[in-house]
Amino acid sequence: MTISAGSVAKIVVLNGGGLVGKTRFHKTAYFLEEFGVGFGFSFEYYHFGPYSKDLSVSLIDANALDFISEDFERTQQGAIYSVFKSSIDGGEDESDELRSKILAKLGDYDSVILELAATADFLAKSGYENNSWEETKNRKPEKSTDERIQRSKELLEELNNLH
Amino acid sequence: MAKQQRIRDPLHDLIEFDDSDFEQFLWSLIDTREFQRLRRIKQLGFSELVYPGATHTRFIHSVGVFHTARDLLKTIENKITDIDEDRAKVALTAALVHDLGHGPFSHAFEEATKALDADIAKQEKRQSIKTKKHEHWTSDILLGDTEVSAKLNKMGDRFQNDVANLLTSEIPKDIYAAVVSSQFDADRLDYIRRDRMMTGAQHGGFDYSWLLANLQISSIPLAVDNKDYSKVDSLVIGHKAIQAAESYVLGLFQMYFAVYFHKTTRSAEKMLVAILRRVGKLISEGMLAKTGLVNTNPIVLFIKKRDLSSYVQTDDFIIWGSLSVLSSCDDDILKELATRLLKRDLYKVIDVTEILDGNAVKIANFRIAMGDAVNSNHFEEFEILEDHVSRDPYKFKEYGSSDALSKIHVLAPNGKDLMDLADCSEVVKALGKKSLFRIYTRDDNASKKIMDILGGLL
Numbered sequence: 001m002t003i004s005a006g007s008v009a010k011i012v013v014l015n016g017g018g019l020v021g022k023t024r025f026h027k028t029a030y031f032l033e034e035f036g037v038g039f040g041f042s043f044e045y046y047h048f049g050p051y052s053k054d055l056s057v058s059l060i061d062a063n064a065l066d067f068i069s070e071d072f073e074r075t076q077q078g079a080i081y082s083v084f085k086s087s088i089d090g091g092e093d094e095s096d097e098l099r100s101k102i103l104a105k106l107g108d109y110d111s112v113i114l115e116l117a118a119t120a121d122f123l124a125k126s127g128y129e130n131n132s133w134e135e136t137k138n139r140k141p142e143k144s145t146d147e148r149i150q151r152s153k154e155l156l157e158e159l160n161n162l163h
Numbered sequence: 164m165a166k167q168q169r170i171r172d173p174l175h176d177l178i179e180f181d182d183s184d185f186e187q188f189l190w191s192l193i194d195t196r197e198f199q200r201l202r203r204i205k206q207l208g209f210s211e212l213v214y215p216g217a218t219h220t221r222f223i224h225s226v227g228v229f230h231t232a233r234d235l236l237k238t239i240e241n242k243i244t245d246i247d248e249d250r251a252k253v254a255l256t257a258a259l260v261h262d263l264g265h266g267p268f269s270h271a272f273e274e275a276t277k278a279l280d281a282d283i284a285k286q287e288k289r290q291s292i293k294t295k296k297h298e299h300w301t302s303d304i305l306l307g308d309t310e311v312s313a314k315l316n317k318m319g320d321r322f323q324n325d326v327a328n329l330l331t332s333e334i335p336k337d338i339y340a341a342v343v344s345s346q347f348d349a350d351r352l353d354y355i356r357r358d359r360m361m362t363g364a365q366h367g368g369f370d371y372s373w374l375l376a377n378l379q380i381s382s383i384p385l386a387v388d389n390k391d392y393s394k395v396d397s398l399v400i401g402h403k404a405i406q407a408a409e410s411y412v413l414g415l416f417q418m419y420f421a422v423y424f425h426k427t428t429r430s431a432e433k434m435l436v437a438i439l440r441r442v443g444k445l446i447s448e449g450m451l452a453k454t455g456l457v458n459t460n461p462i463v464l465f466i467k468k469r470d471l472s473s474y475v476q477t478d479d480f481i482i483w484g485s486l487s488v489l490s491s492c493d494d495d496i497l498k499e500l501a502t503r504l505l506k507r508d509l510y511k512v513i514d515v516t517e518i519l520d521g522n523a524v525k526i527a528n529f530r531i532a533m534g535d536a537v538n539s540n541h542f543e544e545f546e547i548l549e550d551h552v553s554r555d556p557y558k559f560k561e562y563g564s565s566d567a568l569s570k571i572h573v574l575a576p577n578g579k580d581l582m583d584l585a586d587c588s589e590v591v592k593a594l595g596k597k598s599l600f601r602i603y604t605r606d607d608n609a610s611k612k613i614m615d616i617l618g619g620l621l
Binding site for chain 1: 277281294296299332333334336385386387388389393395526527530531551583
């Protein structure tokens, strides 16, 4: 198990000091791992695609140690979501350049697209090599509109081009 | 000639399958090899080490979920005029077969598989393969080369796929799916009451009849983070059942800490995870013989092949039988772990959260210190077993919280507006997430090492 309060704070800092939503946090950390510039978090399939228990515990610790702050806001329809902020100096390393590029690219897409793309990527590596998008649609029919699936494929392609 | 079938259940009393073609079809699913396997998987795994009465199986729970789903569908039929009979049949079938994909000791086996995958990836210096969860094993069983799949297929490809999709779809797409997956789904309504009855624990009580009598149907908004994206019909409660909903939320919360997360149960689960990891490690190093297990043992087959055929051969009985073999094997670590688990001579708990008074800063600093100790090989293999569990009694601020599954909606007296239970109930509003960090130690020496690290923080 890898639990690191400093690592989650660093993700927020590299994202410009703020990050909106737990789904975005988990999917962002997932893509960093998959592109070889992560922090050692392990992921499993949860209700909404790849999820890391290590990351969840790290967020609790980072909050406790004041490495990050977490505020809650509401969508127009009343759903509550988290807003994370951090300004700690997490130091620099050679992976930061690619991390920043990945984070910037993910920032161009909303959390539904991140969830769909991360799910399809995860499924492609867990027994659904040939039908990961079909399985994604099966599991998330209400989110998988043609337009969103297309955007999710574009995101994965753009991420692969960064690598 | 078709005949009515009956099962006597301690929770629901008589559960009947009538002589209609559909209920006879459901009865035929119970007669399959995969469904009968559930007789050999206990609902609560190692909980019987703490609550000796908790020996009920996933078999009777599954039948109870079917029975509860049938009750829920009757409630729905009284609320809407245009019943979709086909969707109702899909939901009832899904309720009956929803647990087919559980492995032995359920969550412990899943955790062991995940840990084993991570161990192998680390050993081979590559990314970990992604572990399949029990819901997706269920889907594989329903669609793969199995007896239950063949029976389902007699109802048509579409019906078979619809049942599997209902169980793997993450958001219930309509009110029929909500019977199988929602805050008031048949699974939860059965297991809370059944586990309470069979453990003998008096926590977890709630007014089932009143809750059911006050269920309503309403359209729930869905969102991911700050993005609203859709609406879906789901089960909500009428405002007269707010107290029943409070008890329901509290009851489930209490069951988690009194039963599901009990320290003794968790210690046994962690020991089983350690055993399976060790077996996996020896197999990957070509030393199966040291385990004493034969090549055809279903655990060995599953670790090697990870396929459906070997998965459905595993059950609690196989694990217990294998523990007897492992307790006299040539590997000292396995031998000790298996012998102790068989004798209920379990690792002892150190409740870090309790010792540190729940102080989040101290706990975070302890985790950092533990990480350093583990990385510097301060502990021998399986000398300590870490356990992080948490439960939010009402997940209005949790991961994925904005979706319909995560909170209870109350229909206002005007019959139109929806309110969040947390906004209607001071009790629910005041509830906070509870997390526990516990470490199970092999012996006094291991306990002392942990207490020394803790001492620096007290």
